[in-house]
Amino acid sequence: MLNAAETRCDALIVLADVDHVIHVPLPNFTFQRSIDLQGILKSFLRKALVERTGQIERWDRGTWESFLSPLWKCVVEPVMDALAFSTPGDLSRIFWCPTGPFVFLPIHAAGLYDTKYSAPGHKVFDFVVSSYVPTLSILAPSRNIYVAHNDDFRLLAVRQPPTDGRRLSRLPGVHTELKHIKEVITNSGSACATFLEPSVGTVEEVLGLMNEADWVHFACHGIQDAKNPIDSGLCLANERRLKISDIIGLSRSRGGLAFLSACQTATGDEGLSDEAIHIAAGMLFAGYAGVIGTMWSISDTLAPIVARDMYEHLFRNGTRPDYREAAWALHEAIGRVRESGEVSFNEWVPFIHVGL
Secondary structure, eight states: OEEEOSSOEEEEEOOTTOSSOEEEEOTTOOHHHHHHHHHHHHHHHHHSOSSOOSOOOOOOHHHHHHHHHHHIIIIIHHHHHHTTOOSTTOOEEEEEOBOGGGGGSOGGGOBOOSGGGOSSSSBGGGTEEEEEOSSGGGGOTTTOOOOOOSSOEEEEEEEOOOOOSSSSOOOTHHHHHHHHHHHHHHHHOSEEEEEEOTTOOOHHHHHHHHHHOSEEEEEEOEEOOSSSGGGOEEEOGGGOEEEHHHHHTOOOOSOOEEEEEETTSSOOOGGGGGGTOSHHHHHHHTTOSEEEEESSOOOTTHHHHHHHHHHHHHTTTSSOOOGGGHHHHHHHHHHHHHHTTOSOHHHHTTEEEEEO
16 A cells, blocks of 8 residues: 655555565655645646547657656555565565555656666566555455356447547547457457447446446547546447446446557546555456556557557467456566567557456
């Protein structure tokens, strides 16, 4: 748990096999610094395109280096030291539970990115596979139950419908994205999928299909409602919105993965940052065990690649996929695109895993 207060900043570490909380003071990080970093990021996002179009305004590498460096030096590195994580590549799983202004900061990308630090050991993903949780109750043993069903695995995929261009931009990449998913699932021979046509899909229809499916994949626009966060949601056909309030009301069995390949699905509301109300958290509260979300608008060309690589990992054995591997699959997929050198920080940083 990361906490930034006006008097001090701290990390609290809870380990499964330790009966006490490990307190890690963060003396070199202040509440004001967290606010400043949050403001810098929000300023960038306001200047960037609101919708996911693949034409996102870019920070240069130097700006990202100066932004992510203090998160590593002052926040993440002390936590890694307290956990005695000293061997790059020997990956452990970590669940970040940020509070206050930490909610808006990409802790999972913290590191030193200057070329002189190119050797492993200076970035958070060298040591851990990161997930976020809105509350510690998500980690309760009663929630971390995996049931291997004998019936067929079902995935529901919903893509962005055609738009008239007046309110929402076109997302040509979603066709490729769902094509990749269909190919992976077909080749696996271990699952079946429902691909909802963009011309249909009322809120009621989608909710009904979500109840029947084990996993869901939304390739569409996401809308954050700052005034009433529970009205945030995913855009369906004819500008219908699948709201957080609709999702939380699902009466589905616990477990499964929700892949939200959409704009702003994991951005909290500034006025309610400690509650971390966002679309990804709504999926957790509805009963999904894990969620792939994005902190801001993502590239319409990169999203299909990340989705393809993730599903290839999850379906690689030709057996029923396990949602508990989703964080590892995302870690590997983003690692490949990052190491290719063909994508910017703006494009890979927003992808996150939330939940178990």
